[in-house]
Amino acid sequence: MIELSIPFLLDEKAYKLGFLRWLGIDYKSSSHILWSGRTGSGKTVAAKLLLARTVLLAPPELQPVQVTIIDPKSDTDFDFLDGLQNFYRGEQAPQGLKNFYEMFRKRQNKDDTTRNLKIAFVDEFASLVNLISDKKDNDTAHKNLALLLMLSRSFRFSIQLATQQASAKTMGDSGNREQFGAVCLLGDSGSETL
Numbered sequence: 448m449i450e451l452s453i454p455f456l457l458d459e460k461a462y463k464l465g466f467l468r469w470l471g472i473d474y475k476s477s478s479h480i481l482w483s484g485r486t487g488s489g490k491t492v493a494a495k496l497l498l499a500r501t502v503l504l505a506p507p508e509l510q511p512v513q514v515t516i517i518d519p520k521s522d523t524d525f526d527f528l529d530g531l532q533n534f535y536r537g538e539q540a541p542q543g544l545k546n547f548y549e550m551f552r553k554r555q556n557k558d559d560t561t562r563n564l565k566i567a568f569v570d571e572f573a574s575l576v577n578l579i580s581d582k583k584d585n586d587t588a589h590k591n592l593a594l595l596l597m598l599s600r601s602f603r604f605s606i607q608l609a610t611q612q613a614s615a616k617t618m619g620d621s622g623n624r625e626q627f628g629a630v631c632l633l634g635d636s637g638s639e640t641l
Contacts, residue, residue: 453472453497474509477627479606480631481630490633494568505564518535544588565604572608
């Protein structure tokens with residue numbers, strides 16, 4: 448059996464007893480991750496740490512790990528990626544989600560026969576949704592997100608979203624919030640997150 452778990456966090460109780468017991472993110476069973484918390488709670492820092500650990504520690508079956516970064520808020524957190532393929536900032540962010548969805552469709556339709564892990568990280572999903580002013584395009588983005596969350600795990604795709612509040616309005620009414628295998632709450636995430 449292929450081990451697809453990436454050690455990420457130390458188990459606090461075990462650590463206090465002197466044991467280094469890692470809690471992992473298992474990309475085989477729970478590939479989608481939701482980061483939620485107020486501004487400054489550490490969502491982006493934690494997500495960058497997991498992305499780096501995944502790229503470095505993923506087993507050969509998942510390599511090369513391909514990461515798409517979608518940064519609608521255009522913060523300085525990803526300035527080091529300027530000019531790189533698969534980095535979408537500001538007004539380009541909606542195109543990043545479209546392109547990632549198309550990568551999934553190619554693999555699903557067997558136009559892409561590779562099996563490496565492909566990750567899309569959206570830093571502040573609510574900002575991405577707000578950038579898409581056309582209602583039809585906004586509905587399409589929510590539909591594509593729903594399909595990615597429901598169908599892409601077995602194709603080795605991972606959706607990782609950071610948002611201040613994962614409300615039904617932000618995430619869409621299609622049950623998207625229930626599709627995340629790992630939910631990481633940092634600080635005060637608000638009453639509608641779960």
